[in-house]
Amino acid sequence: MTLSRFPLCTLPPEAEALREPVRAFLRQELGGRPHTKAGKSWMGYDAEFSRKLGAKGWIGVTWPKRHGGGEMSALSRYVIVEELLAAGAPVIAHWIADRQSGPLILRYGTEAQKEFFLPAICRGEMAFCIGMSESDSGSDLASIRTRARRAGGAWRINGAKIWTSNAHRCDYMITLVRTSDSPEKHQGLSQFLIDLKAPGITVRPIRDLTGDNSFNEVVFQDVLVSDDSLVGQEGNGWAQVVAELALERSGPERFLSCHALVKELIDRLGPKPDARSAIVVGGIVSKLAVYRQMSLSIAARLNKGENPATEAAYVKDLGTTLEQDIPEMVHGLMESTPSLDGEDYEQLLAYITQFAPSFSLRGGTREILRGIIARGLGVR
Numbered sequence: 001m002t003l004s005r006f007p008l009c010t011l012p013p014e015a016e017a018l019r020e021p022v023r024a025f026l027r028q029e030l031g032g033r034p035h036t037k038a039g040k041s042w043m044g045y046d047a048e049f050s051r052k053l054g055a056k057g058w059i060g061v062t063w064p065k066r067h068g069g070g071e072m073s074a075l076s077r078y079v080i081v082e083e084l085l086a087a088g089a090p091v092i093a094h095w096i097a098d099r100q101s102g103p104l105i106l107r108y109g110t111e112a113q114k115e116f117f118l119p120a121i122c123r124g125e126m127a128f129c130i131g132m133s134e135s136d137s138g139s140d141l142a143s144i145r146t147r148a149r150r151a152g153g154a155w156r157i158n159g160a161k162i163w164t165s166n167a168h169r170c171d172y173m174i175t176l177v178r179t180s181d182s183p184e185k186h187q188g189l190s191q192f193l194i195d196l197k198a199p200g201i202t203v204r205p206i207r208d209l210t211g212d213n214s215f216n217e218v219v220f221q222d223v224l225v226s227d228d229s230l231v232g233q234e235g236n237g238w239a240q241v242v243a244e245l246a247l248e249r250s251g252p253e254r255f256l257s258c259h260a261l262v263k264e265l266i267d268r269l270g271p272k273p274d275a276r277s278a279i280v281v282g283g284i285v286s287k288l289a290v291y292r293q294m295s296l297s298i299a300a301r302l303n304k305g306e307n308p309a310t311e312a313a314y315v316k317d318l319g320t321t322l323e324q325d326i327p328e329m330v331h332g333l334m335e336s337t338p339s340l341d342g343e344d345y346e347q348l349l350a351y352i353t354q355f356a357p358s359f360s361l362r363g364g365t366r367e368i369l370r371g372i373i374a375r376g377l378g379v380r
């Protein structure tokens with residue numbers, strides 16, 4: 001790995017200037033919430049909170065003003081996102097749209113799509129989910145079978161997506177489907193903006209290990225969508241999805257999912273932790289500092305229009321490895337047992353312990369990321 005892949009980035013003053021107002025807003029909106037809620041981090045749902053954030057102008061901040069955005073840099077967005085995650089704010093109602101659906105529409109969408117979707121996303125009024133995975137097509141995404149066929153001036157969609165986070169509460173799904181048969185599986189794929197209220201769509205809840213309904217199966221049976229729903233060019237779906245994944249893998253959510261637990265650990269240890277605890281906390285904090293710098297560096301490169309997909313894979317792999325170790329480290333230091341009906345802190349520990357295995361699955365598995373890194377290093 002050459003360090004030139006991660007040029008040092010310092011947050012500019014105009015980005016840092018956002019930190020205090022965002023913190024003040026979060027103190028006002030979230031003060032006194034139970035730890036378990038903060039532990040849900042970016043899986044926490046609160047449509048009203050997202051609307052309030054939108055009213056502040058803190059969703060879609062990098063997008064053009066004519067589409068409702070703030071024309072700020074990706075580094076300003078970084079500060080907002082970092083503060084939201086550090087506070088464990090319930091952001092999932094706008095998270096996917098802000099992070100990847102909106103940027104995808106901005107880059108590949110038609111003017112009509114931009115006018116319709118982007119301002120509503122910025123107001124925190126339109127929630128999106130990611131329709132990529134299918135049963136037997138997760139890591140091998142290009143093998144998806146959900147099919148769109150031309151039907152007059154429209155498209156008829158049949159098939160099913162699985163593990164779709166939050167689909168039961170979303171308005172739209174950006175859905176990867178096969179639009180033509182091709183001997184090369186990466187070809188013939190396209191993306192559609194699908195209204196989840198359209199006839200023929202069934203959203204079936206799937207319970208995760210924590211008992212929550214965080215994801216779903218979404219079945220499409222003769223769902224008709226108009227030509228206007230196609231995002232970008234027909235057949236260009238693979239290139240579009242790969243660009244989307246770079247946005248999905250490099251943000252601070254890849255190392256701040258357990259932040260509520262780390263904060264609680266540090267608070268409980270107090271200002272004079274014993275030597276063993278100090279070593280553990282020091283180890284966590286030093287890794288967090290490095291991953292943050294790597295993630296910031298990627299944000300700066302994305303801001304310049306680059307596509308650091310390999311570097312994004314480093315951040316997700318390192319970040320999620322740390323995050324999966326954190327519950328065990330906390331458990332090893334604290335005299336408390338994870339318990340779903342115990343005191344608030346024990347519930348937090350139980351929730352994160354149960355949810356942590358998913359960190360290295362969602363957004364691309366550890367093995368797939370390491371394959372991408374190996375290819376990026378030229379050893380595969």
Ligand SMILES: Cc1cc2nc3c(=O)[nH]c(=O)nc-3n(C[C@H](O)[C@H](O)[C@H](O)COP(=O)(O)OP(=O)(O)OC[C@H]3O[C@@H](n4cnc5c(N)ncnc54)[C@H](O)[C@@H]3O)c2cc1C
Pocket residue numbers: 129130131132133134135136137138139140162163164165166215358361362363364365366367368371
């Ligand atoms: C909490 C959560 C939320 C999710 N949300 C969404 C969502 O909103 N939208 C969406 O589309 N998907 C979502 N997913 C699905 C996720 O992207 C897939 O689970 C993931 O890509 C893995 O696919 P899979 O489950 O089919 O496992 P598989 O691809 O079958 O993998 C099984 C195992 O085999 C390994 N493996 C597979 N291929 C290789 C290979 N070539 N080399 C080495 N090892 C390999 C994998 O690393 C893994 O360990 C979510 C998943 C989780 C856990």
